Amino acid sequence: MIRRKTPRSVGEEVVKPKGFDDFELRLGDIMRGERATMGKSLLDVQRELRIKASYIAAIENSDPSAFDTPGFIAGYVRSYARYLNMNPDEAYETFCRESGFTVAHGMSSEALVIKKSEESAARAKRSSGSSDPFGSTASPFGANPGESVLSQIEPRAVGSMMVLLTLIGGLGYGGWTVLREVQQVQVAPVDQTPVVLSDLDPLEGGDVSAFATARDNFAAPSVEALDRLYRPQALDVPVMVARDAPISTLDPRTVGSFRAPEIQQSPALASGSFDPANQSVPRVVEDGAPQLRMVAVRPAWVRVTAADGTVVFEGIMESGEIYDVAATEEPPTLRVGESGAIYFDVNGQIFGPVGERGTVTSNFSMAADAISTTMVVADLQQDDDLARMVADASAQTEPAN
Numbered sequence: 001m002i003r004r005k006t007p008r009s010v011g012e013e014v015v016k017p018k019g020f021d022d023f024e025l026r027l028g029d030i031m032r033g034e035r036a037t038m039g040k041s042l043l044d045v046q047r048e049l050r051i052k053a054s055y056i057a058a059i060e061n062s063d064p065s066a067f068d069t070p071g072f073i074a075g076y077v078r079s080y081a082r083y084l085n086m087n088p089d090e091a092y093e094t095f096c097r098e099s100g101f102t103v104a105h106g107m108s109s110e111a112l113v114i115k116k117s118e119e120s121a122a123r124a125k126r127s128s129g130s131s132d133p134f135g136s137t138a139s140p141f142g143a144n145p146g147e148s149v150l151s152q153i154e155p156r157a158v159g160s161m162m163v164l165l166t167l168i169g170g171l172g173y174g175g176w177t178v179l180r181e182v183q184q185v186q187v188a189p190v191d192q193t194p195v196v197l198s199d200l201d202p203l204e205g206g207d208v209s210a211f212a213t214a215r216d217n218f219a220a221p222s223v224e225a226l227d228r229l230y231r232p233q234a235l236d237v238p239v240m241v242a243r244d245a246p247i248s249t250l251d252p253r254t255v256g257s258f259r260a261p262e263i264q265q266s267p268a269l270a271s272g273s274f275d276p277a278n279q280s281v282p283r284v285v286e287d288g289a290p291q292l293r294m295v296a297v298r299p300a301w302v303r304v305t306a307a308d309g310t311v312v313f314e315g316i317m318e319s320g321e322i323y324d325v326a327a328t329e330e331p332p333t334l335r336v337g338e339s340g341a342i343y344f345d346v347n348g349q350i351f352g353p354v355g356e357r358g359t360v361t362s363n364f365s366m367a368a369d370a371i372s373t374t375m376v377v378a379d380l381q382q383d384d385d386l387a388r389m390v391a392d393a394s395a396q397t398e399p400a401n
Contacts, residue, residue: 026062026098027060027062027091027094027095027098028059028060028061028062030086031059031060031080031081031084031086031091032060034084034085034086035084038084042056042057045080045083048083049079049080049083051076051079051080054066055067055076056080059076059077059080059095062095062098062099063099064099064101070101073095073101074092074103077091077092077095078091078092290346290347290368290369290372291324291345291346291347291368292324292325292327292344292345292346292366292368292371293322293323293324293325293344293345293346294317294322294323294324294325294334294342294343294344294345294366295321295322295342295343295344295345295350295389296317296318296319296320296321296322296323296341296342296343297319297320297341297343297383297385297386297389298319298338298340298341298385299316299317299318299319299338299341300316300317300336300337300338300341300342301315301316301317301336301337301338302314302315302316302317302323302334302335302336302337302342303334303335303336304323304325304332304333304334304366305332305333305334305335306328306330306332307328307329307330307331307332307333312326312332317342319385319389320389320392322345325366325368327368331365331366331367331368331370332366333363333364333365333366334354334361334364334365334366335360335361335362335363335364336354336355336360336361336364337360338357338358339353339354339355339356339357339358339359339360339361340353340354340355340356340357340358340359340383341353341357341385342354343378343386344366344371344375346368346371346372349372349377350377350378350386350390351371351372351375351376351377351378352375352378353378353383
């Protein structure tokens with residue numbers, strides 16, 4: 001028997017298992033996931049965004065019928081998406097695509113506020129069989145708000161409540177009775193004198209004459225004795241003893257650093273014929289700080305700044321102008337616009353210039369020691385203006401000599 005082999009169909013669809021990315025997530029699933037990541041509940045979102053929790057749930061469920069005003073749906077969706085750090089426009093487009101919501105014209109009837117009558121609302125509630133847990137003020141897990149209070153009482157619990165109330169009342173009355181009996185004191189009069197008082201005789205063994213003698217011989221303490229009881233001797237007025245003579249009588253030539261031992265023993269002090277010229281007085285023998293002067297051979301702008309940042313001098317020094325630099329603990333700094341025109345005179349010796357011609361020098365330390373050691377002596381042949389200035393200065397000093 002010959003069998004014919006049927007060819008295998010080429011277009012046969014092969015079913016493959018779906019991965020995680022093959023499933024399409026809806027907008028509500030994404031929003032719930034983002035809200036769960038933030039750890040927020042519907043009531044938290046309602047409190048922070050000022051949007052009803054029922055509206056938030058309707059946005060996640062893509063249910064535009066839950067909104068009273070369709071014109072506010074776009075704002076609610078965008079605000080909620082922005083709260084979840086999502087793209088507001090993409091979220092709103094996805095909401096419209098999944099729910100079929102379209103923006104109505106402002107004058108159309110769809111854009112008006114949806115007003116439901118009480119009968120239609122009750123009919124819709126009965127037909128749906130469920131109510132919005134966030135729209136009503138009553139708790140959804142409590143009793144029906146339409147039922148009366150008496151209908152919620154269990155008849156079998158009435159007896160237990162009566163027994164409990166009776167027990168509480170009995171315990172309270174018994175405690176009140178015991179407290180009243182404890183605080184009550186009863187006093188009964190008796191004709192018998194107390195034994196302790198009957199055994200004591202105030203005049204038994206007493207000597208009246210001795211008491212009178214002691215009373216006659218009693219002397220009241222003096223005022224000084226009573227005052228001493230409340231004022232100890234340590235608080236008396238202290239006696240001041242002068243240990244030193246008045247300051248006006250002190251002679252600096254006889255005491256301290258200015259005292260001369262050989263003159264102090266001389267009788268000239270006693271006779272009053274003391275000669276101050278013969279007294280050995282301490283003298284300062286250390287040389288003073290070198291004199292530093294800033295000399296301008298051509299017009300140049302300069303600024304002298306102290307160590308604390310204060311501007312000491314600022315301006316344009318003309319040709320031949322000299323500026324004396326004050327000797328301070330911290331040397332000032334110099335900023336000059338024409339470095340080749342500024343020289344320094346340290347104790348009659350000229351150093352410089354500060355820099356090349358046409359250059360700006362900043363933060364130049366104006367310390368006399370640093371200038372005399374780091375800078376070279378000025379060459380008069382290299383700068384004609386400096387040579388002319390030195391010649392003029394020499395010509396002015398020759399007649400005086």
